[in-house]
Amino acid sequence: MNFDIKAVPSPSYVVEEQLLINNLQKMKTIIEQTGCKILLAQKGFSMFEVYPLIGEYLNGVTSSGLLEARLGHEEMGKEVHTYSPAFPEDEFDEILQYSDHLVFNSFAQWQRFKGRVQKSEKHIECGIRINPEYSEIRVDMYNPCFSHSRFGVTLADFMPDQLEGISGLHFHTMCEQNSDTLWRTIQVVDEKFGPYLKQMKWINFGGGHHITRADYDTATLIHSINFMKDKYGLDVYLEPGEAVALNTGFLVATVLDTLHNGMPIAILDTSASCHMPDVLEMPYRPEIIGAGLPNEKPYTYRLGGPTCLAGDVIGDYSFDAPLKSGDRLVFCDMAHYSMVKNNTFNGMNLPSIVLYTVKGETKIVKQFGYEDFKGRLS
Known part of the structure; x- marks a missing residue:
């Protein structure tokens, strides 16, 4: 990851152009050889x-x-x-x-x-x-x-x-x-x-x-x-x-609040149900930069989304320091089967789409809002 996580909206999907080019070059080699x-x-x-x-x-x-x-x-x-x-x-x-x-x-x-x-x-x-x-x-x-x-x-x-x-x-x-x-x-x-x-x-x-x-x-x-x-x-x-x-994109999210119910819990501005539905569908546990498995690092939290779905839980992660409101987390490998499957359940806004270019520019490609939510309804 090479971009500044503070320079992008939250939540947002960020695709790094160079990582995408690296993948494409591998495929181009197969085309040329066969x-x-x-x-x-x-x-x-x-x-x-x-x-x-x-x-x-x-x-x-x-x-x-x-x-x-x-x-x-x-x-x-x-x-x-x-x-x-x-x-x-x-x-x-x-x-x-x-x-x-x-x-x-x-x-x-x-x-x-x-x-x-x-x-x-x-x-x-x-x-x-x-x-x-x-x-x-x-x-x-x-x-x-x-x-x-x-x-x-x-x-x-x-x-x-x-x-x-x-x-x-x-x-x-x-x-x-x-x-x-x-x-x-x-x-x-x-x-x-x-x-x-x-x-x-x-x-x-x-x-x-x-x-x-x-x-x-x-x-x-x-x-x-x-x-x-x-x-x-x-x-x-x-x-x-x-x-x-594969491995070209990230989902940048922000901690909205923390609480305790038998274990520390952090509520994020991103949702498993809405923004990374395969987490619940497959299911699987996405990696977070700098985080570890439960109890691997000193502070373990259960991460959840802000929707009303009780099961809108991303998973349990451990961190080197306590989480606090405003902290940013970066989920890995979030370019595929994310933007194409997300939804606005519960009035959740969609994450912005950002391209980090080979020139080092942070290009905000698309931001969503009320009209996008309303436009899917009648």
Whole structure:
């Protein structure tokens, strides 16, 4: 962390441009070494202020529907890939305008929209999402291949006679995993869907690749990509979201008050429920700069948000000195799945969005207020 925590609003998400560039450079190296294409998964990180920068390194974006497709088209202007478990009829024509690739979740969806794709004035590559029924994710909430999953076509339900117009297959089976998991998945996909890959132009490995993690095995990723390129002559796409912004951002918060109820408690101006919902959803405990585990340092506090939700608790942390009103705390790794998932429950304002540039400038990109809260209601 290089920025001055007193120079930014509280609460605020702060993305350091140099840290983002470091991640992008790692991905660009993979692109250069393999000829694959890497796309930003906007569901994880949609800070379009830095889309021009990301576009200098990556090949485009992936979208989960109309709004993300339009955002990627307008703000990055490169390839736009769109997948949805089911496309809405009334949005499909507009989705066509913004998309270069469409991935359909079922053959029924493909047949429903095939005619409209073929009548489009622009060429659109179309694919089918497959479910290889193999995943190493242990938590069902994040496992696209768990029992009775709504995502993708299994081998038993695959319809080879309906592949006319389909040029690629897509699978997404990973979450925050290393490339050894990808290689084992590739072998299952090859065994089950190999006969159909021979008819394809491209394959999309989906997301969940922790490419920018310190211990990530890039050699196995490169081997996995080259396996599909060499065996089937396919163009290979990857669509990481978290890995693009991993460890590039922070959430700066302020202590509003302290109290005692069986243990010291600090109430912050940020909320787990509203500003970092994955803390409650996954759940997980975010790191705070200078803080330790409970009882590791002399003063342990339970940190909570200012909402009325009893469970709006971030976690227990220890500090070198007692916390007091006005102290600032900095949560780490807060760029991904934060801005894209936050909310204004209980009238909570959204954290400001800040970019700390490579020139050392603190750029306040966006501040929110009453009109943003009111605008989501009626």
